[in-house]
Amino acid sequence: MGIKGKATSLLEEFKAFAFKGNIVDMAIGVIIGGAFGKIVTSFVNDIVMPCVTAIIAMAGGKDAGEGLKSLSYTTAQGVAIPYGSFIGGIVDFLIVAIVVFIVMKKFLGFMQNMRKKEEAPAAPPAPPEPSAEEKLLTEIRDLLKK
Helix, strand or coil: CCHHHHHHHHHHHHHHHHCCHHHHHHHHHHHHHHHHHHHHHHHHHHHHHHHHHHHHHHCCCCCHHHCHHHCCEECCCCCEECHHHHHHHHHHHHHHHHHHHHHHHHHHHHHHHHHHHHHCCCCCCCCCCCCHHHHHHHHHHHHHHC
16 A cells, blocks of 8 residues: 555544544534633632622621732731632632533433433334244144144
8 A cells, every 4th residue: 555545544534533423522512611611710700709708808808808819928028928819719610610510410411311212222023923834834833742
């Protein structure tokens, strides 16, 4: 097989791989996941963090009006350690993880139910009626047994 034949074979293998349903489904999942990530980020930044900031303000936290992510610790040497940003990142991660877990649990449950419905075997077909010859042979056999 020459170089051209190998290249054609490789191209055909790539087409078979790239256009399988699983690869296309995965690409769609990545695109939707990116959009979903924006929704979750907006939820965390616009809804959850203001609530956390309000809770910190009610507890009398320092700089609570600026938000959780602005909290920092300044050392004696004047070095600021922004621990609020770290806590905010943890809160972001936990919310994303919980939402993804719930969505995937529901989605996978839905997919399993769909597969069970698809894989449910239909009622077995009725056995075919024996032919005239088989009926005759069965009668002869039964007579010989007597």
